[in-house]
Every structure is written in C-alpha cells, then in structure tokens.
Amino acid sequence: ISNRSSGKMGVALAQAAHSRGASVTLVHGPLTVALPNGVSAVPVTTALSMLDALEAQLPHADVLLMAAAVGDFRPKTVASQKIKKGLEKESLTLVANPDLLMSTKALNPACVRVGFAAETQHVEQYAAEKLKRKGLRLMVANDVSQKDAGFQVDTNRVTLLDGKRVQLLPLMSKLDTAHAILDRVLGLLPRNRKPR
Ligand code: PMT
Numbered sequence: 001i002s003n004r005s006s007g008k009m010g011v012a013l014a015q016a017a018h019s020r021g022a023s024v025t026l027v028h029g030p031l032t033v034a035l036p037n038g039v040s041a042v043p044v045t046t047a048l049s050m051l052d053a054l055e056a057q058l059p060h061a062d063v064l065l066m067a068a069a070v071g072d073f074r075p076k077t078v079a080s081q082k083i084k085k086g087l088e089k090e091s092l093t094l095v096a097n098p099d100l101l102m103s104t105k106a107l108n109p110a111c112v113r114v115g116f117a118a119e120t121q122h123v124e125q126y127a128a129e130k131l132k133r134k135g136l137r138l139m140v141a142n143d144v145s146q147k148d149a150g151f152q153v154d155t156n157r158v159t160l161l162d163g164k165r166v167q168l169l170p171l172m173s174k175l176d177t178a179h180a181i182l183d184r185v186l187g188l189l190p191r192n193r194k195p196r
Contacts, residue, residue: 001074005152006032007033013067015036015178027053027057032152042057046074055107059108061108063114065181114136114139116140117131124161126141127141127159128161131162140158141160143158143159155172155174157171
C-alpha cells in the first residue's frame with residue numbers, strides 16, 4: 001500500500017533535465033527533498049490522482065520518466081469518520097490500482113516513455129520483461145536489495161535496457177545517474193526535438 005520512496009531519484013531527474021534546457025513538470029508524491037528551482041510541480045497523494053495528472057500532462061510531453069514507486073493496490077473503501085476501537089475489521093480489502101504507464105500509453109504515442117524497475121532478484125530478467133510488457137523505450141533496472149542503491153539513499157546503481165543493449169552503470173549520485181539516463185534518452189528523441 002505504501003513504501004519508503006523519498007522522491008530523490010525523481011527530483012534528480014527533474015533537476016538534470018531542467019539544467020539541460022528542458023521544460024520540466026514534476027508530478028510527485030511526498031518528498032523528503034526540496035523541489036528543484038525552475039521546475040513546475042504537481043503534487044499528488046494517490047495513484048489515481050497521479051493518473052489524472054499524467055493524463056493532463058502527457059499530450060504535451062516529449063519524454064515521460066517514471067521513477068515513482070506507485071502502489072499496486074489501494075484499500076477498497078476509505079472511512080469517512082474515525083474508526084473506533086473494537087469496531088475495526090481485522091483485514092483490509094484491497095483493489096488493484098491501474099498501471100499508470102500502461103493506462104497512458106495511447107495518449108501520446110510519440111512520447112519517449114522510460115520506466116524504472118525496482119527489483120530484489122533476477123533484476124535484469126524482470127526489468128526486461130517489464131520493458132516489453134509496458135512497451136517502453138528504455139527501462140532503468142534498480143537493484144533495491146543493495147544498501148547504497150534504490151530507496152532513500154543519495155546514490156544509485158542501475159542497469160539500462162532498451163531491448164537490444166544492456167548498459168551497467170557504476171555506483172553514482174542520483175544526479176549523475178539522472179544525467180546518464182538523459183544521455184540515453186537524447187538518442188531516442190527525433191533530431192529536431194533535442195534541446196541541445
Ligand atoms: O524515491 P527514492 O527514495 O529516490 O527511490 C527511487 C526508487 C527506488 C523509487 C526508483 O529508483 C525506482 O526504482 N522506481 C520504480 C519503483 C517501482 O515501483 O517499480 P515497479 O517495478 O513497481 O514499477 C515498474 C514501473 O511501472 C515504474 O516505472 C513505475 O513507476 C510504473 N508503475 C508501477 C505501478 C503502477 N501502478 N503504475 C505504474 O506506472
């Protein structure tokens with residue numbers, strides 16, 4: 001239902017893209033770091049409100065970088081009043097959230113869609129499967145079993161997959177990781193859309 005994502009990777013991507021001259025909109029959940037200057041921010045609190053924000057932004061976007069750790073499930077009902085002790089049920093009924101990458105796929109077919117895959121085992125294999133299933137141009141595979149990579153920390157160690165080539169990147173700051181991802185994204189943009 002929830003996870004310990006800090007928003008650091010998403011903020012680093014926004015900062016790196018802005019520093020390269022891109023016009024950036026950061027659709028974000030709770031953040032533990034400051035918003036970068038010059039970036040337009042759309043705060044959201046649920047997967048469904050993130051979907052609404054993406055539907056509004058995507059038609060105008062050249063690139064979607066999806067670093068958010070979106071919850072796969074949500075409680076079926078939300079209590080309108082405080083649940084009193086003794087009356088609570090012992091289990092929560094969950095329903096599946098929509099997959100945002102899949103749900104927004106048809107909105108702008110020209111948009112270069114980049115996903116992240118947080119995995120703890122068979123990282124490359126699972127990331128390659130998600131790349132294909134979600135119809136993405138690039139997948140950033142994140143081994144979140146390592147203490148110095150993934151959730152909350154300032155560094156990351158990722159592998160980039162595009163269906164043909166597998167590029168292992170060393171341990172780097174999240175900002176340097178973001179720039180390495182953007183270097184690959186530049187190669188996927190039509191020539192006349194490259195910011196520089
Ligand atoms: O925020 P930090 O603390 O810096 O941590 C960064 C990070 C570990 C969250 C980030 O680097 C990362 O790996 N993000 C993806 C985490 C994740 O949810 O992966 P996933 O394997 O569940 O999802 C695969 C892709 O589908 C992701 O691009 C995700 O945004 C997307 N997704 C997932 C669920 C959903 N309902 N809709 C989606 O679009």
